[in-house]
């Protein structure tokens with residue numbers, strides 16, 4: 001019993017959960033691989049837990065929650081030593097929530113749309129219209145970072161953790177040009193210096209990179 005994360009390491013939302021676990025120093029988490037390329041998420045034993053058949057899925061004893069953003073908030077609220085990653089202050093929290101919805105509604109769908117034809121349909125290049133949506137995501141994020149070091153103010157929050165999993169993956173598709181997006185490039189570098197990023201994002205991002213190379217070859 002305890003915490004179990006159902007996952008595939010190359011998935012960006014899964015990496016948001018890994019990073020949250022690292023940032024909170026939560027010990028003793030069990031991990032279960034779900035091989036999406038083999039369609040394992042559609043097996044009954046998994047859809048009984050998550051009818052939406054997505055990873056990440058978190059099981060906390062008998063309680064199940066899915067969607068990386070919901071999981072990250074749950075982990076901070078239940079297991080955080082304090083609320084610094086998701087402050088209770090209404091205005092601070094509203095900005096973080098906006099960024100989480102930005103990831104959920106803009107960044108991740110743009111990433112998924114770009115990746116699916118290459119990873120699952122044998123296409124050998126990313127489609128220009130999909131690349132445009134990634135660039136649009138960069139433009140928005142660049143503006144969010146115009147007056148602060150982190151995406152929701154002066155301290156690292158779940159906004160950074162959840163958006164960096166998508167943006168670091170997008171960076172593997174369209175490298176972020178630091179002349180065009182200086183704020184974003186600086187932020188990505190700062191994120192890369194964090195322990196939670198090194199442990200929670202880098203290994204799976206490396207797997208994404210290898211898979212991308214293989215699929216585009």
Ligand SMILES: N[C@@H](CCC(=O)N[C@@H](CS)C(=O)NCC(=O)O)C(=O)O
Nearest residue numbers: 011012013053054055056067068069
């Ligand atoms: N908004 C969700 C997205 C989850 C998602 O779409 N995960 C993908 C992997 S990156 C998945 O499990 N796809 C399998 C499927 O939809 O069948 C989150 O943040 O957790």
